[in-house]
Amino acid sequence: MALKALDIYKLLPKKNCKECGDPTCLTFAMKLAGGKADVELCPYLSDEAKSVLGASTRPPIRLIRVGMGERFFKVGEETVLYRHEKTFYHPPGIVFRVSDTQAPAEIAAVTRRVRDETFTRVGTDLRFSGIAIENTSGSAKTFAKAVATVEQEQAHLPPVLIAKDPAAHAAALVHCGSYRPLLHAATGENFKEMCALAKKYGCPLVIRAATPDGLARMVKDCTAEGVQDLVLDPAPENLGAFLTRSTQIRQLAITRLVPELGYPVYLDATATGQQDAAVALGIVKYASVIVTDPLSPGATKASLTLRQNIYTDPQKPIQMNPGLYRVGTPDKDAPVLMTVNFSLTFFTLQGYLESTRIPCFMLIVDTEGLSVLTAVAAGKLSEMLVRDSIKKFGVEDEVTHRKLIIPGYASPLSGRIEDATGWKVLVGPRDAAEIGEFLHEEWKK
Amino acid sequence: MRTVTFLPSYRKIDVERGTTVLDAAQRAGLSMNVVCGGLGKCGKCIVYIQSGRVDFDRQKYGRFFTEAELQKGACLACETTIQGDLHVVVPESTLIQEQKILVEGLDQEIDFRPSVKKYYVQLQPPSLADPSPDLSRLLWGIQKSGGPVAEKMYVPLEVLREMPGILRHSDWNVTATIGLVPGGYRVIDLQENDTSKRVYGAAVDLGSTTVVVYLWDLVTGKVVCVASNYNKQISCGEDILARVNFARKNGLVKLQALAAESINQALTTASNTAGIDREDIYEVVVAGNTVMTHMLLGIDPAYMIAEPYVPVVRRALSIAASRLGIACNPNGGVFAFPAVSDFIGGDIIADILACGMGEREEISLLVDIGTNFEVVLGNKEWMFSCAGAAGPALEGGEVLFGMRANPGAIEKIAIDPVTLDPKYSTINGIRPRGICGSGLIDLLAELLIACVIDRTGRINMEINNPRIRRNAHFPEYVIAWAKETDIGKDIVITENDIKNLIMSKASVHAACLSLMKEAGVTHNEISTIYFAGAFGNYLDKKNATIIGLIPEIAIDQIINIGNGAVAGANIALINRRARKTLDDIAYKIAYIELNAEKSFMDEYTGSTFLPHTDLTLFPGVQKLLESCRTRRE
Amino acid sequence: MAFDMNFGWTSTIGEVVLGATNADGGTRRRSYRIGGGTTLPFMEDRAGSPSPLIALEICDYLPFWPPIVTNYCGDLVNNVGEWAKAADGTYGADLIRLYLTSTRQRNFSDIASLGKVVEDVLAASSLPLIIEGSNEPKIDSEVFQKCGEVAQGERLLLGTAEAGKYRSIAAAALAYNHSIIAQSPIDINLAKQLNILLKEIGVQRDHIVIDPYTGALGYGFEYSYSAMERIRFSALKGDTDLAMPMVCSAIDSLTIKEVREAEPAVQDEMAIQWEFYTGIAAATAGAEIICVRHPGTIPLLRKAFTDMKKPGTAAEVR
């Protein structure tokens, strides 16, 4: 549980000496509570206070890095069970699986797909994260060859090596050991050898056990062997098992009840027999590495979008992407209504506009999610912003007229907007509910 | 030389043998009760000689003492001469008692300890036998008549230049005005003859709309006049932002002058009404919001209203009045309250001073509502503050028939739950012209209780009553029919008005909750809520709780302090100790930027409900509303 | 040692009955009791805890409906009764959600025709029914009265009450004993406020289903997801004003760019996956009725939900 500023303040020396860089102990406490300062900055803290404060600021789940080069990914360092409590920080790596029994051409094709495929949403390139090579053949040599095939594509993708036999791993690591692959998996029988390999190549290691206490025991064993970078595979045989175990691990880790479980979770989506469902579930329920067979076009976009959605910061005000939105199929004479990108404003206005059945454009400008009233007050909504937005979203090409309807609460800006844009400004109603009437009366004139 | 030690303060002073104890005490800086002027007639200057030799006629003055007192060595300080080294006990009752006075609008008694004081001194003219210079002669004289120790007084050049003339012209009978300044005292003024009864000071609330002045007689500790007028800066912009922009375009000099003029006008009105000379006003204490204070001081506020919103100064300032163009005694001083941030200014510090929340162990919540609102939560150890825009609804703006608290404004309303007919009263009792803030709060609460509106403020159109109807855009409730009003129109409140009011109250309440959350304090831990601001005086506390403007606590723990800015300025004017705490208060307050506070939006939507979405925060209101609803059904 | 999963829940989700069989005075072949949850979705200990229900959305006036669906279903959609029958039979939905989109035409006033539509659908399928009425204050009251009356005894779920319009729908629901969908725009506070408003005019808790409004995946879905999680969380922590089952309907899913502009060959798959990923995530967050428009999504969701309910056996690892 995060400490409140005042609780922290009570632990501080109250000298108000400014040595921490803050004017008073109280402001320093506020920064600590918000995670914006380091306890070490106060030279007068008692050891006791330090340990209380330190424990609550250290992330309960270890940060693990998989892969090298520009496509490496980091997972872990999560702090909450629900994203609304703070945010989820590190999106799971979604890794496509190939088998060493597949033809080299197929393996290469999957590798190239992961290397090249991007899907751009709201200005971000979404991609899959890496390649998992599974030792289905049982032969270390074949395994090593498949790994070499992947490496030949020069993709520098984070690899995941899946084999039961440490010897197979050893053979494969000769080819990709320097890429910091994730090794799957250490079990009760092989963990000594697997740990030795992980240590030798500096790789993160997946440990596999079906119960949280089994995992916790193995974490102790592996850390005793000197491997710190661990990932937990709760070996789910169906979706329900994954959901239960993953939730359990996350909860025990976050609450620090079982610190041994403070590692990211691995999910083999193929093992459940319901790959797409498993991927979706893994994304929302705490998986950090998801291994799946190559996904269909629909599942590709849906999964990458879901991952992007779930891993955005929920504490930002609900924002729409700024831009020119259409209601119905507006033509060149259709009205243009400007408003802010606070999503409730957007949805409300959109709803009322739809019910007017007058096709129109909504010009959504970026007020960082502030509502009209607050944006005007805070100076976030300005004539410059409106002018730039009209340019940026090409509004002048969409309509032949030059009339802009602005929200009632933005009326103080009307003159300035006219000056800055050269458009005629009509001040709309303050309440979106009246927009229909407004359009019927004012616009039709 | 004899050494006299005064107890219990252990002040020591060396004096000639034969000096009176009273003299010695005054030189040591003790202010003794000398009602008869040291003539041995009043018997007020009682001290006890603990050890040492004195000359005192017990027989002659025996009537002033009981036997027991005499046993303890009681004598009259003015009639006792020092013979040897002494230890003298000065009882509490002999020291000058501070006057208790009541500042308007406050139940708090403030010690009367002004920082300006006049001393009438009759000096011996210099002679060959006593050739000490004019200055030391004067300072000694002041010290002797109970003023500060000579070495601690500083005399500015302006006074020095005039001093020789005044001394001689007045035949060495002069009145010196002494002001407390950091590190000592300053001889502010020197006048001929006895003017010691003419010391005045002014406490000023420098608001962006109005300027209020309380003129005090600093001798008697009484308010002699109150005056107010509009802030003349309005000509450069209605709101603060417009004025900052005006200042940016090289208008700062003008704004500074207008601020000073506005104060001067009020000072003039007040002094004329009271029949005093403005020259006798020696001190002006100003509490204003941060921007106003900056402008009065001629400091550019532009940098402060943009991120990261830091004010130029965060402590109190004393400035010579002449440098600011304030029309009081030219050597008089202006004391400006400190500011914390762009929003938490001197006016809020003044609120805090006025309500005394910074001196108590218990946690208080201070809410100051205007177009902007400020909220402070804390106690003597810590304080959190925040501010935001409430929108003008609570002041009557953005409401169809809203108005300021001027004559004709409906300020109180009750609605009959059966007939839905309202009973209202207006300011000055004339026919209604509109509704002011306190009326709107009553209205909202009464409409809710009468089930005319639901908890989101929507009017129940299924009610069949002529007062409930729909206008072109919105449902509305008729408060006064055209024939009852002064404006010839029905006075109504629309659903949209109600929505604006709820939005305003929600911002205020959400700010309170944000601070409480930051501090980890629940409403049960709040001992007192202080209301300040324009409509604080008339606000119905119960209704303010019913609509959820403020957290629910016991009604008698909610206190209106009204214009806290002027109350605080009054206190700082008449009590110099209080003034010293201001910087401390300003320093202690942590400011929370609500825009940066992610949870604020959440608290806000939670607060857009009457009284609040979380009804467990309002158990009393919840019970009340339930009983109202069942009664209706 | 085994670790306990203790989330500190103190309360349970209230139950709502959808549909009425003969025995209960209706004509449905079955009814559902949703809600009753005591912990996070799919983590109930008790056997027989219900899976989320899958509702297929259909409508009585096509111009406002995504063409992907009408293309996929073919002629069928021209007859709302046939459509309902297919939903029940071919497509295998648990529920039918009928949108009276005809009411959204400008100056619509043919209330009588709506009664006929509802009758047809009730006759064509014996699944419990959700009805979405009008969006126009002027006719709301009549529309809801009509639906309520025609389907009296069937325990409909009537949609949609909002903070700005809840009285007419509540009146119809109270008069004919139906339940209500209470929709608020992606905000736990607003959801709670509406429930309180409904309670205060006499709608019982066991007649309310919360619709926190679902933004399409990629278009604000994350806010809906968190709103649902928070509502469920608060309910389990004892907030009775939020302890109702939730419905998720990402009505924009099939009109967003990714689906609308997909290659024709993969368009159906795109639509299905979009609804499917949304449905899985929403069910995990606590939705107990998942509404879809593409029939192809139904079997996928059903299979997944069945599997999600299976407890892990915690067998030793191979």
Ligand code: SF4
């Ligand atoms: S360094 Fe420590 S004692 Fe000094 S002000 Fe900062 S928190 Fe307070």
Ligand code: FES
């Ligand atoms: S001063 Fe009056 S008796 Fe001493």
